[in-house]
Amino acid sequence: MKFRSLAIALAATAITAGGLAATAQAQEHYIPNLSYRTGPYAGGGIPFANGFGDYFTMLNERDGGIGGVPVRVEECETGYNSQKGIECYEATKGNNPLVYTPLSTGITLGIIPQTTQAKTPILSMGYGLSAAGIGETFPYTFTYPTSYWNQMSSILKYIDANGGLEGKKIGYIYLDAGYGKEPIPVLEALSEQMGFEWVGFPVAGKDMQNQGSQWLNVRKERPDWMIMWGWGAMNATAVKEAIKTRFPLDRFIGNWWAGANADLDPVGPDGKGYLSANFSGIGTDFPALKDVQKYVVDAGKSQADADKVGDVLYNRGLYNAVIIAEAIRVAQEMTGKKELTGADMKIGLENIKLDGARLEELGLAGFAGDLIGSCKDHEGGSPVFIQQWNGTEWERKTDPIEPMLEITRPLLEDAAAGYIADKPDWKGQTCS
Amino acid sequence: MFYREAGQFKTSYKSDQAIFPILQDRIGLGLIVAIALIGIPFIATDGFLNSIMIPFLILALAAIGLNILTGYCGQLSLGTGAFMGVGAYSCYKLATIFPDVTILVHILLSGFFAAAAGVIFGLPSLRIKGLYLAITTLAAQFFLEWMFVRWGWLFNYNESGAIQNVPQKLFGVQITGAAADPVTRYLVVLSIVVFLTWIASNIIRGRIGRSWMMIRDMDIAAELMGIKPLNAKLSAFAVSSYFCGVAGALMVFFWLGSAEADVFNINLSFQVLFMVIIGGMGSLIGSFMGAAFIFVLPVVIRTIPRVLGLDIGGATVEHVSTMAIGALIVLFLIVEPHGLARLWQIGKEKLRNWPFPYG
Numbered sequence: 001m002k003f004r005s006l007a008i009a010l011a012a013t014a015i016t017a018g019g020l021a022a023t024a025q026a027q028e029h030y031i032p033n034l035s036y037r038t039g040p041y042a043g044g045g046i047p048f049a050n051g052f053g054d055y056f057t058m059l060n061e062r063d064g065g066i067g068g069v070p071v072r073v074e075e076c077e078t079g080y081n082s083q084k085g086i087e088c089y090e091a092t093k094g095n096n097p098l099v100y101t102p103l104s105t106g107i108t109l110g111i112i113p114q115t116t117q118a119k120t121p122i123l124s125m126g127y128g129l130s131a132a133g134i135g136e137t138f139p140y141t142f143t144y145p146t147s148y149w150n151q152m153s154s155i156l157k158y159i160d161a162n163g164g165l166e167g168k169k170i171g172y173i174y175l176d177a178g179y180g181k182e183p184i185p186v187l188e189a190l191s192e193q194m195g196f197e198w199v200g201f202p203v204a205g206k207d208m209q210n211q212g213s214q215w216l217n218v219r220k221e222r223p224d225w226m227i228m229w230g231w232g233a234m235n236a237t238a239v240k241e242a243i244k245t246r247f248p249l250d251r252f253i254g255n256w257w258a259g260a261n262a263d264l265d266p267v268g269p270d271g272k273g274y275l276s277a278n279f280s281g282i283g284t285d286f287p288a289l290k291d292v293q294k295y296v297v298d299a300g301k302s303q304a305d306a307d308k309v310g311d312v313l314y315n316r317g318l319y320n321a322v323i324i325a326e327a328i329r330v331a332q333e334m335t336g337k338k339e340l341t342g343a344d345m346k347i348g349l350e351n352i353k354l355d356g357a358r359l360e361e362l363g364l365a366g367f368a369g370d371l372i373g374s375c376k377d378h379e380g381g382s383p384v385f386i387q388q389w390n391g392t393e394w395e396r397k398t399d400p401i402e403p404m405l406e407i408t409r410p411l412l413e414d415a416a417a418g419y420i421a422d423k424p425d426w427k428g429q430t431c432s
Numbered sequence: 433m434f435y436r437e438a439g440q441f442k443t444s445y446k447s448d449q450a451i452f453p454i455l456q457d458r459i460g461l462g463l464i465v466a467i468a469l470i471g472i473p474f475i476a477t478d479g480f481l482n483s484i485m486i487p488f489l490i491l492a493l494a495a496i497g498l499n500i501l502t503g504y505c506g507q508l509s510l511g512t513g514a515f516m517g518v519g520a521y522s523c524y525k526l527a528t529i530f531p532d533v534t535i536l537v538h539i540l541l542s543g544f545f546a547a548a549a550g551v552i553f554g555l556p557s558l559r560i561k562g563l564y565l566a567i568t569t570l571a572a573q574f575f576l577e578w579m580f581v582r583w584g585w586l587f588n589y590n591e592s593g594a595i596q597n598v599p600q601k602l603f604g605v606q607i608t609g610a611a612a613d614p615v616t617r618y619l620v621v622l623s624i625v626v627f628l629t630w631i632a633s634n635i636i637r638g639r640i641g642r643s644w645m646m647i648r649d650m651d652i653a654a655e656l657m658g659i660k661p662l663n664a665k666l667s668a669f670a671v672s673s674y675f676c677g678v679a680g681a682l683m684v685f686f687w688l689g690s691a692e693a694d695v696f697n698i699n700l701s702f703q704v705l706f707m708v709i710i711g712g713m714g715s716l717i718g719s720f721m722g723a724a725f726i727f728v729l730p731v732v733i734r735t736i737p738r739v740l741g742l743d744i745g746g747a748t749v750e751h752v753s754t755m756a757i758g759a760l761i762v763l764f765l766i767v768e769p770h771g772l773a774r775l776w777q778i779g780k781e782k783l784r785n786w787p788f789p790y791g
Contacts, residue, residue: 037747038754077734077746082688082695083487087731090483091738109594109690113610129592176581178593178692185591204578205694303745415591422528422588422598425611 027339029071029328031056032092034102039079041232043262044313045103049075050304051317052101054296058288059325061295066325067332069339082106089114098345099123099324105179108141116140116427120342121349125320126151126256126279130182131415133379135350138416139429140342142349144323145279145371145382148255149411150403152183152227154384155253155277156190157401159225166195171223173214173230173238176202180229185411193407199223208234215241228254235263239271249273250388259387260312261394269391277384280319280368282394284310287363292318312387312394319368326362327352350375369400375431379412381405435783451633468622473615481614482687484728489618489625490682491727495707495719496632497675502705503714504636505668506648507557511550511569512676512704514576517696519546519677520684521586524595527685528588535600535608539624539681546677547670549576554669558662573698580693594692597685608685617686624682628675633716635671644668645714676704703727710761712771721772725764730757 033052036045056071065071074095076088085107089100093114100115100122102108108128115122122141124132130148132141159165172187174180180202187198199221201214211234218226226247228238235258242252250273254263259276267274284293289310296302297309308314331340331348340348354371369383383400420426435456442448452458472485498512523542527535553572557565580586587595599609606612607620635641643664646654655661684691703726711722733753737744768775782789 035746037745038750075746077750079750082691086688087483087734090479091735094479105592106594106690106692106694109592109596109692110688113597113599113689117610131591177694178591181593182591204581205697206574418588418590419596422531422596423609425599425609 027069029066029069029340030095030097031071031073031099031101031324032088032095032097033073033075034078034085034088034100034104034107035075036078036080036103037075038077039081041080044232044257044260045080047260047262047304047308047311047313048103048317048320050302050308051314051319052321053317054292054302054304054309055288055318055321055325057296057301058292061299061301062291066328067338071325071328078102078104078107080104080106082110086110093118093120096341098328098340098342099349101125101320101324102128105129112138112141115342118342119346121346123320123324123349125316125323127179129419130379131412131419133377133412134416135374135376135378135429136416136431137420137426137428138378139427140346142373142378142380144349144352144373144378144380145319145368146384146403147379147408147412148182148229149186149408150379150381150405151255151277151384152186153190153404153408154401155227155255155386156194157404158253158386158398160194163224168196168224169221170196170198171201171218171221171226172198173201173203173211173218173226173228175208175229175231175234176204179231183229186408189407189411190404203230203234203238208232209237211237211241215245215247218242218247219245224251226252228252228258230254230258234258235260236266239264239267239274242274243267243270250275253277253386256316256384259389259394261308262311262313264389264394267389271389272391274389275386275397276389276394278312278316278387278394278396279382279384280312280316281364281366282310282312282315282387282396286365286367288322288367289315289318289363291363315367322362322364322367323349323352323354323371326354326358349373350378375429435780435786437784451637465626469619473619476615476618478614481618484731486614486618486621486687487683488723488728489621490679490687491704491707492720492723493625493628493682494676494679494704495711495723496629496716497672497679498704499708499711499714499716499719500632500636500644500675501668501672502708503712503718504641504648505644505665505672507554507665507668508562508566509569509672510566510698510701510705511553511572511576513696513698513700514573515546515550515673515676516680516683516700516704517576517580517693518549518673519543519680520691520696521580521595522546522677523681523685524598525586525588527598527600531598531600534602535598535685536602536620536624539678539685542681543674543677546680547674550669550673550676551666554666554673557665557669570698573701577693577697580696592692594690595684596690597688610689621682621686624678628678629716632671632675636716640664640667640671648714706761710764710771712773715771715773717776718771718773721776725760725772726757729760730754733757 035049053073056073060070078085078088089111105127108124124143132138133143133147191198203211252274254276256277264271297306327348330351331344334347335344350373352373359365359367371380371382383402385400386398387394388397437454440455501507501509519542522545523538526538556568597608607616643659646659647664707722707726710725712718730753734749737749
């Protein structure tokens with residue numbers, strides 16, 4: 001009988017929990033963050049979520065929010081799992097969310113149709129659906145500051161500038177999933193145009209930590225450069241295998257998800273020379289980050305360890321927050337309202353202008369490349385720079401490298417057209 | 433006192449063999465169906481439908497599928513997630529190749545592709561038993577997952593590598609896609625699940641279902657009595673995979689909205705297997721209870737702090753919920769190793785004697 005009463009109690013809780021409507025709202029900017037501090041990728045999710053949350057906490061503490069309205073970030077744990085991501089979206093969508101940061105390509109794809117319907121923007125920063133950069137087709141989805149395709153073109157430009165691409169052989173080691181296969185069209189288009197040869201080494205999701213056969217093939221193929229689209233445990237394993245096969249690490253470039261402190265810490269000094277792309281500043285040498293340390297970390301209001309502030313992924317989460325905060329400011333300015341809705345936020349994101357001067361005002365001079373949005377361009381086309389591991393830390397190696405928009409833009413347009421091909425009722429927008 | 437069949441006389445073989453011989457059970461089932469069909473659409477919020485009811489029904493259908501194979505026919509399978517994936521991908525292909533045919537037809541057809549995959553990967557079951565069979569179905573899981581990533585035709589060669597829900601209308605009402613009302617989607621899922629559960633209960637009670645149970649209980653004896661293991665085992669794989677395939681198609685088109693191959697990974701197989709074990713092997717109602725326990729309970733636990741307005745970090749809630757569910761699984765398996773369905777049955781037996789138990 002005990003269990004029956006237990007069962008009744010549980011059922012009662014279920015009904016109350018499901019039935020209760022959204023709670024009353026105070027004046028605030030509500031930003032749900034679908035973070036992942038648990039699960040297989042928590043190593044990357046924790047610093048990102050910390051940086052994201054800490055910047056808004058700093059704005060609340062230092063300036064009393066944005067435009068006088070405090071920001072409330074609510075983290076909803078997804079564990080990088082689509083099922084939980086949809087649950088998080090459902091749980092948060094009733095509280096007037098300004099923007100969603102799904103932090104997973106799978107969750108992004110799942111909620112794009114719904115957020116478009118609900119007129120809430122998504123900012124999938126450097127992940128998600130590349131085609132969403134076409135603003136006419138995807139009015140409420142943004143991939144600022146740039147896309148995987150642009151990133152690939154920037155990396156190839158770097159190689160071209162360091163010894164030339166013509167006649168070279170590029171090895172491309174990638175996670176065998178949608179994410180890793182995404183830049184292949186760019187590689188194919190550019191290999192013809194720039195006259196290089198490329199060869200792919202797919203790594204299955206289950207074999208992230210078991211890349212012996214791929215690197216055997218690398219040894220056989222003898223590529224001049226290696227490019228990696230990796231994630232999680234795959235990155236450290238690949239760098240270790242590269243060391244074992246004596247591949248020169250300064251000719252091995254990871255993308256921006258394959259160049260975090262957590263990736264190279266397990267490799268340590270042996271990984272010296274390994275390169276990766278990045279679009280957000282490294283370290284704490286920026287006034288805004290000093291403020292984060294002063295108002296948040298030292299005050300004990302952060303979940304991050306003090307020495308992890310300024311890590312690559314922490315700063316990337318912080319940059320994500322910077323873009324959102326700036327979009328809120330622009331939206332407040334343009335609509336004249338203090339409290340915003342998702343539709344106002346779209347206006348803010350489309351008119352965002354984070355150039356060098358503005359970044360300096362924010363205390364982030366040189367933190368990232370220029371980001372100028374528009375109704376048509378939801379992708380940003382920002383440059384990326386190349387960073388290098390010195391054995392203990394990442395160091396910035398190059399100036400920002402502009403992407404080849406003339407190559408990638410038509411590819412994006414094709415992809416966007418493909419996305420809506422089987423959706424006759426899809427509502428895009430027209431840009432003047 | 434109230435739950436007693438005294439005075440309910442069976443006057444025909446038909447009434448004696450009814451699925452629910454006791455009047456109170458029939459009333460109870462009628463009430464549940466009435467609440468699900470009329471009550472819930474009126475009172476439930478969108479969030480309740482989208483993140484609790486729809487997934488619950490879909491996963492219960494998948495659990496019924498696995499229960500047919502594992503619970504009724506005794507063949508352990510770890511390939512459920514992949515078979516659901518076959519259903520989902522074939523439904524996507526059908527829906528994009530024949531956009532004018534209603535999605536309901538595609539969903540019911542897509543199960544047949546999953547059934548075919550199930551039969552192929554069920555062939556080893558003729559020679560291999562128990563845990564060893566589980567390993568061969570694991571091969572199905574890995575192979576099919578690999579195929580979903582590699583074979584571009586399956587997802588129409590799109591760059592994201594994911595399949596997307598195809599928005600469709602039925603009689604002028606939007607039933608899939610973001611514009612579809614959650615209540616509509618819920619009612620569609622509910623009707624399909626109720627219909628297929630009814631089919632399953634009839635198959636299980638009939639000749640085919642009995643041959644499965646004979647194979648489960650003692651395959652040599654079953655063979656001596658004229659049951660062909662080939663037919664029994666492969667039909668169990670086919671029917672089981674059909675249900676899983678339909679559940680997979682529903683999952684993409686009515687719940688998640690899009691899916692990468694990774695959605696159908698081994699964790700999904702385990703999730704459904706746990707539902708079957710916790711709910712009760714060889715029980716349809718157990719499949720529903722198992723789905724409620726494994727899927728709905730964690731959602732409810734995660735919702736509590738949000739509803740109460742407690743400021744607890746998302747990760748902490750997640751850890752607490754995982755620990756609580758783990759502890760409850762251990763507790764329930766100690767109390768009743770045969771699952772929630774058995775617990776329910778014992779409860780019913782006791783209720784019959786209440787308040788004057790004897791013996």
